[in-house]
Structures are given as structure tokens and as C-alpha cells.
Amino acid sequence: MEFLTGVKEKETLEISQILAGDYEGKQIRVKGAVHTIRNMGDVAFLVLRKREGLVQCIYEEGKSQFDIHDIKEGDTLEVSGTYKSDERAPHGFELRLDTVEVLSRPAEPMPLMISKWKMNTSLEAKLNHRAVALRNLRERAVFRIQEGITRGFRDFLYGQGFTEIHTPKLGAKSAEGGANLFKLEYFHRPAILQQSPQFYKQMMVGVFDRVFETAPVFRAEKHNTKRHLNEYTSLDFEMGYIDGFEDIMAMETGFLQYTMKLLSESYGEELRILGITLPKVDKIPAVRFDEAKQRVAEKYNRQFRNPFDLEPEEEHLIGEYFKEEFDSDFVFVTHYPSKKRPFYAMDDPADPTYTLSFDLLYKGLEITTGGQRIHDYDKLMEKIEKRGMETEGMEHYLSAFKHGMPPHGGLGIGLERLTMQLIGEDNVREATLFPRDLSRLEP
Amino acid sequence: MEFLTGVKEKETLEISQILAGDYEGKQIRVKGAVHTIRNMGDVAFLVLRKREGLVQCIYEEGKSQFDIHDIKEGDTLEVSGTYKSDERAPHGFELRLDTVEVLSRPAEPMPLMISKWKMNTSLEAKLNHRAVALRNLRERAVFRIQEGITRGFRDFLYGQGFTEIHTPKLGAKSAEGGANLFKLEYFHRPAILQQSPQFYKQMMVGVFDRVFETAPVFRAEKHNTKRHLNEYTSLDFEMGYIDGFEDIMAMETGFLQYTMKLLSESYGEELRILGITLPKVDKIPAVRFDEAKQRVAEKYNRQFRNPFDLEPEEEHLIGEYFKEEFDSDFVFVTHYPSKKRPFYAMDDPADPTYTLSFDLLYKGLEITTGGQRIHDYDKLMEKIEKRGMETEGMEHYLSAFKHGMPPHGGLGIGLERLTMQLIGEDNVREATLFPRDLSRLEP
Numbered sequence: 001m002e003f004l005t006g007v008k009e010k011e012t013l014e015i016s017q018i019l020a021g022d023y024e025g026k027q028i029r030v031k032g033a034v035h036t037i038r039n040m041g042d043v044a045f046l047v048l049r050k051r052e053g054l055v056q057c058i059y060e061e062g063k064s065q066f067d068i069h070d071i072k073e074g075d076t077l078e079v080s081g082t083y084k085s086d087e088r089a090p091h092g093f094e095l096r097l098d099t100v101e102v103l104s105r106p107a108e109p110m111p112l113m114i115s116k117w118k119m120n121t122s123l124e125a126k127l128n129h130r131a132v133a134l135r136n137l138r139e140r141a142v143f144r145i146q147e148g149i150t151r152g153f154r155d156f157l158y159g160q161g162f163t164e165i166h167t168p169k170l171g172a173k174s175a176e177g178g179a180n181l182f183k184l185e186y187f188h189r190p191a192i193l194q195q196s197p198q199f200y201k202q203m204m205v206g207v208f209d210r211v212f213e214t215a216p217v218f219r220a221e222k223h224n225t226k227r228h229l230n231e232y233t234s235l236d237f238e239m240g241y242i243d244g245f246e247d248i249m250a251m252e253t254g255f256l257q258y259t260m261k262l263l264s265e266s267y268g269e270e271l272r273i274l275g276i277t278l279p280k281v282d283k284i285p286a287v288r289f290d291e292a293k294q295r296v297a298e299k300y301n302r303q304f305r306n307p308f309d310l311e312p313e314e315e316h317l318i319g320e321y322f323k324e325e326f327d328s329d330f331v332f333v334t335h336y337p338s339k340k341r342p343f344y345a346m347d348d349p350a351d352p353t354y355t356l357s358f359d360l361l362y363k364g365l366e367i368t369t370g371g372q373r374i375h376d377y378d379k380l381m382e383k384i385e386k387r388g389m390e391t392e393g394m395e396h397y398l399s400a401f402k403h404g405m406p407p408h409g410g411l412g413i414g415l416e417r418l419t420m421q422l423i424g425e426d427n428v429r430e431a432t433l434f435p436r437d438l439s440r441l442e443p
Numbered sequence: 444m445e446f447l448t449g450v451k452e453k454e455t456l457e458i459s460q461i462l463a464g465d466y467e468g469k470q471i472r473v474k475g476a477v478h479t480i481r482n483m484g485d486v487a488f489l490v491l492r493k494r495e496g497l498v499q500c501i502y503e504e505g506k507s508q509f510d511i512h513d514i515k516e517g518d519t520l521e522v523s524g525t526y527k528s529d530e531r532a533p534h535g536f537e538l539r540l541d542t543v544e545v546l547s548r549p550a551e552p553m554p555l556m557i558s559k560w561k562m563n564t565s566l567e568a569k570l571n572h573r574a575v576a577l578r579n580l581r582e583r584a585v586f587r588i589q590e591g592i593t594r595g596f597r598d599f600l601y602g603q604g605f606t607e608i609h610t611p612k613l614g615a616k617s618a619e620g621g622a623n624l625f626k627l628e629y630f631h632r633p634a635i636l637q638q639s640p641q642f643y644k645q646m647m648v649g650v651f652d653r654v655f656e657t658a659p660v661f662r663a664e665k666h667n668t669k670r671h672l673n674e675y676t677s678l679d680f681e682m683g684y685i686d687g688f689e690d691i692m693a694m695e696t697g698f699l700q701y702t703m704k705l706l707s708e709s710y711g712e713e714l715r716i717l718g719i720t721l722p723k724v725d726k727i728p729a730v731r732f733d734e735a736k737q738r739v740a741e742k743y744n745r746q747f748r749n750p751f752d753l754e755p756e757e758e759h760l761i762g763e764y765f766k767e768e769f770d771s772d773f774v775f776v777t778h779y780p781s782k783k784r785p786f787y788a789m790d791d792p793a794d795p796t797y798t799l800s801f802d803l804l805y806k807g808l809e810i811t812t813g814g815q816r817i818h819d820y821d822k823l824m825e826k827i828e829k830r831g832m833e834t835e836g837m838e839h840y841l842s843a844f845k846h847g848m849p850p851h852g853g854l855g856i857g858l859e860r861l862t863m864q865l866i867g868e869d870n871v872r873e874a875t876l877f878p879r880d881l882s883r884l885e886p
Binding site: 001002003004005006007008010012014031032033050051052074075076103104105106107108109110111129130131132134135140143144146147150151154158160161163164165166167168169170171172173182183184185186187189191193200203204206207208209210215216218220222230231233240241243246249250251252253254257282283284285286287332375376377378393396397399400401402403404405406407415433434435436438441442443 | 444445446447448449450451453455457474475476493494495517518519546547548549550551552553554572573574575577578583586587589590593594597601603604606607608609610611612613614615616625626627628629630632634636643646647649650651652653658659661663665673674676683684686689692693694695696697700725726727728729730775818819820821836839840842843844845846847848849850858876877878879881884885886
């Protein structure tokens, strides 16, 4: 009989442990994967890849007690060596190697040059060899940044009194109607994959006042663009007892402020690797939809066809405009036309052609849609009837309203899009661990 | 043009703000939903439900500037009133009401007695009226506890150097083979819903050394029991450079220790509401599979048919045994027979009939399966061939091993099962926000 009492300190060290200690001249042990070997004859540079970065190890013939020719790229090792400060080395130190134990060994050499600073490889090749390509330091740093965003979202909202929920992805009916749904059979019944947690998070406002979820959503859209995915991670929140939809925008601004601070404090190494300068988020302009269209049309001397929608090019120009005029990478575009918004969006009492809703554009790309929702049962039924919609399958959603719901609103943020804009990429697949698109269902 | 600068303090107060201030005799404003009204004639008790609990408000005829008969259960209100300490009231204070503003109003009265301490309602009825039933304080407390578990899992693992990942739920092939998969059509190609992030998290160990995910998994199992769901939230982690599968059990023990502390520090109100005494997790016994079977057979004088599997009744007795003999609600059962484990499980070199794997039982129910995995490409291929399996569709998974993987292992925890055992319920649906089972696809 044995007992587990929790995590034990290991004798092998991580980089942060080494940097926090005083190891000059002392022998330490480290585990890692062989990132590169540069053999100069009597001396060789063996660089280990660990989760916190690289460790430079020096092999010296006659001193090190193994043969460097026995070590290959991709091996995983436990090495012992003597710590020596060297400001030219990563993290300012190197290890003079004594012994090496091989923990595992690849069967074949790498298909990609993952040890290069920038891989000269097509996106297609990187996606085909995803598990290997991500071993490149720059590639993997993207997903550390993505972790920071998700973590910032949750931690900020915990602090604001939100409750985290897990809503089902399998359902009989979806929030936004029948289009663009993946369909499947669920024990001899028709089912769909949810394209949004919309109905569920609204229902839960009646329970917890404020809720959030970070989970996958599924959209069977036949878009083949650089900014669409068929499965992505949605950062959703919904909050009750709001005074207006400005409360939602204020909360999102707070999230961005919190997250940029978190990234700068806890993900500095990854920001450095990717050369990212974090955007300013101390104040974010908000402009009405119609005003934004007009400003852009005037400044750039462009006329757009559809007065009720923003074309991608127009979103791009709005982003440019607010960067130039207000030095802001972000802009809230408010009061979207009612006909472009789902039935549950609250119309502006001052002019019901428009809604109390918004998109957040980041460098000219929509990364958030949000707004105030209708909370009154009768008004909700009225809007549903006016649109000629069926209530069949919506009984549970409507029942929450029938039994009372506070004024509320919320938003959904596309995690991969936000990551992509932050790291300055132009294809959302660069910011998706394993993208799902029209042609890609593997790996 | 307007600018958003972050979250503004509201003039209406939350319970924690009230308790942190000094409001005796002062007028404050509060928003909430009418949980109950008890009208005594000249005086009425109006109890508001807020996210942090209940606020008792006192209506006094002639003093309060509204008519209590205008207020109904389920209304959401903004009230103003004078703070008065009263240790009999929830949180030790009440509000002597001055004014009331009705923010919203239900169209129909509640279908369930949500204001009762314990609802005398069948599980079936509670699930049918989920959005309303969860407004009951005890019902909703369950999901606050569940939040604490998920939060504890993530926060603990962040601190242990794990990276959070988001892996796709749509795929061409699944980790554990063809059975029990939901199938769908993905742009004219056959697709499945992943029943586990197993392959992806293993591949990502080669990138980040340590990874975790908290996400839904889908199992098309035709089980109709109190402990099975067809969609549930899986808390998964996978870690590289382990010395043995004991490292995985130690990490899980650390998670449980961290989480029980978090629950006791930050979810005390919910623990109190549900009457939960947190289990001791300072040391968790680990016992071999065959030894566990033998001990139970001897002590309870029972013989079980299958020497290679644990029947639910046997798991239950093992739980009882370790509670009685070692006062532990948890027990790791190790060295499961190889034939009951997937191909990627590492066999015990001392006796390949068994694996370096484990289950964690909590009060006699399996809540975790984990273990060390095969990391050597040739050994993995050997095991696949020995089992007569196809490698088709596994190329990407196998490629990660072909190009080198460290020794590693991991586990998956069923969030709803862990929650259910912690709160002392006997049906996993009690701990699932919107359960999906053989008959339930709505709400």
C-alpha cells in the first residue's frame, strides 16, 4: 500500500527554477528535447527545448562523459552539467555537460526545420505537420498568448461576479435558426451542433445574474476565407440588471485592459519572441453604425452599396479611420440595423430600424458581436411573430422569459480572431491549434 | 463620439459591497428578483434574490412609498431602502424600503416552488423546467461548486507550468476506436464527434511538455444509468518527462488539495447551503487492481466473476473498504489489466498483463482514468499490430511519435461525476446544467 500526498519537487530543474536560484559553478540536472546540435569538433553546442524556452548546453570532448555522435535532434534527454553564466546564451546561462541519459528517440528526422527562428514553410505544410511544426518556438508562442487571452477573460469575469457555465453542444434546436447548422442523428432523433451558447447563457442570467462560457461552437458555413472557421472557441458572457448596452461594452473594455496587463506581466517572453507591441486599451471609441459609414465614405471618398451592412472592406476602412484619427486599434460600432440582427436583439426605442447592439472591430476586423436583448416575454413573442418565425423548439427558452428575466445583454468573442489580430497574422488558421475548414478535418 | 474606459462602479450595490461597507441607517439601492413576498398586513417581507444570495426587505404601510400589492414574485426590481442590522436576516441585515422600480415582470407565475429551501420536485420536473428550477438557491449552489472545481483545476495546473489548449471536437477519426461515436456529415465527408481529446493532448506534449483542456466530450453510449451522460465536461491533462505514472497520481492529488482549499476559502456560502463537508485529501491510498479485488473479496466475503474488470458493485465496495480501513473517500486503483485499456496505455514491464495505469475512485465511483502512455514509436506500432488495429486515420497521431516524444502520461476527470460525489447526489444529472442522455436532447 502506497499513499499519494501531492506534487513532489523533482531533482531535475525547470528554467524558472534555475533562474530563481544561485547555481554558478554547481552541477544541475535538466530534462528536455534536443532542439539543435552544432558540432564544432572538440566542442559542440547542444540546445535543449523546454516548455519555458531553450537551454544551451556545451559538450567538450574529453570532459563530457559521452559521445556527442550518439545524440540526435529530436531525442529527449536528461542531462547533468555545470551552470555557467553567459549573457550570450538564452536566459543568460549555459550548462557544461557531464552526462547524458537518452529518454526517448525519434524514429525519423524532422520533416520541417523547426529549429529555425522563422520556418520558411507554407501554412499548408505547417497544418499538415501540426504536431511537429508547433515545436518551433514562434509557432508555439502563439498559443501561449492565446492561453493568456482565455485566462484573462475568465479571471477578469470571476472578479466581476460572473459564474462559469458549461452548456450542451448537442441540441434539438439552435439559437439563430436553421441555416449553417451541422446536423446529426442522436439515438434516432435529429440533432444539431450548437452554433452559439446564446439561448443557454440568456436562460442562466435568470439564475446567476452574470454568466460566462469559453467553449467550442460549430458553424457549417461554406465560407472559404482567411477569417472563417467551421469550429472555433467562443468567449461568451451574458449579464443581467444592465442599465443599457453600454454596460456590455464597458465590461469588454475592462476585459481587454485586464488581459493586456496579464499578457505584459506573465507572457513577456512570448510577446518578445513574436515581437508584439500590445495595443492601447485605456479608452475605446464607440461610433454609431450609420455615422461610421458616413465618416469613412467622406474621408476615403468611397461609397458602399448596402446601407444596412458593413462589407469587409468597409470594416477595414473603419479600422483605418479610427487608427488615424484617434490612434485606436479598437472601435465599437453601435446601433446595427435591426434586419441584420437576430430576433432577440433589442430594438432602439428611439428608432426601431436600429438595435441596441454593437460589434467590436480590432484592426478593422469584427472580433465581437454583442448587445442588449429583449427581456420582456410579450415583446419577445411580438418580435418572433413579426418575423414570421416558428416558436417550435424554443419552448424552453421562451419559458425562462415567461417566468421573468431581468434586463440583460452580452457578447461573444472569437478567440482565434482576437489572437490573430493581436499577433498580427492575416489568416485565422495561424491562431488555431487544429483548424477545421471546408477542406480540413485532420489532423 | 463616445469612449469606453472600462467598468464603472454602479450606484446599486451587491451583497459583498454592502457587507464590506458601513451602511447602518443609510439609504442604499439594490437590484434583484423577487424571491418571496410574505404579506402580514401592515408589514410585508419582500426577499430579493441576487447572485450572492438573498436580501430581506421590509415593506411598511404608510412609510414605504409604493403599494406592496403591485409587486409579484418573479418581478425584477430596483429598490431603495435604509440599511438596518438584523442578525436574523440573511447576511445579518435588512432594508426598510422607501421606493421600488419594477425593471421587468413575468407573464406567468412560477411552475415550481423555487423559493422553498428544498423543492419537493422530481428530477424529471426539475430538468423539464431547468431555467426556472435552477433559481432555487440549493439547485444553483451546485453549479457554483462545479465552477470552483473547474477553476481549481485550471489555476492549479497554470501554477504547475501547464499550457491550456483547445482541441477540435469535429474529426475524421477518434482516439479510442469506432464504437460509441456520434457520426455526422462534414461537407460531404464522414465525420465524428471526439469522445476524448486523447490524441491531441498527447501530440501537444511534444510541443508544450504539459497541457490541459476543459471541454465537452461526446459518447454515443446506450447506457441508461445514473452515472452516464452522452455529453459531459472532461478535465484533461497530459504531462511529459515523467518518471512514472505515480507523477500523474501525485499531480491529481495536488489538484484535489488545491481545489478543496479554494472551495473552502471562496465557496463557503455554497458549501453551507448544500451542507457539504469537504473530503480529506492530504493523502490518498493507491492499491493494485488485483490486490483491491482480493481485499474486498476477503473482507466482504464476495467473489466476483471477472478477474479483469471491476463491476460497479465491486468499485462501490472498494470505496467502502478504504473508507473503513483508511478513512479515505478517495482511492487510486492501479495496474489495470492491459486488455481493458486502450492500445496507447503502457504495459508494466514487470508483467505486461497489466498496465501502468489507474482509476481514481471517489466514494466508490470512478471519476478519473489515467496512466502512462507508450512514447516510443516502434513500441506503439508493435502494440497496434498485436491488437490487429488499422493505422488508417491515425497517421497524424503516429507522426508525432515518429518524430520524437518524451515519456508522458495523463488523465481525464469527469467534471459532473466529481461534482455529484462532492455534493452527495446519486444521479449525475443533478450535477449537469443541461443533461444529454438517451431520452434528453432538450432543453
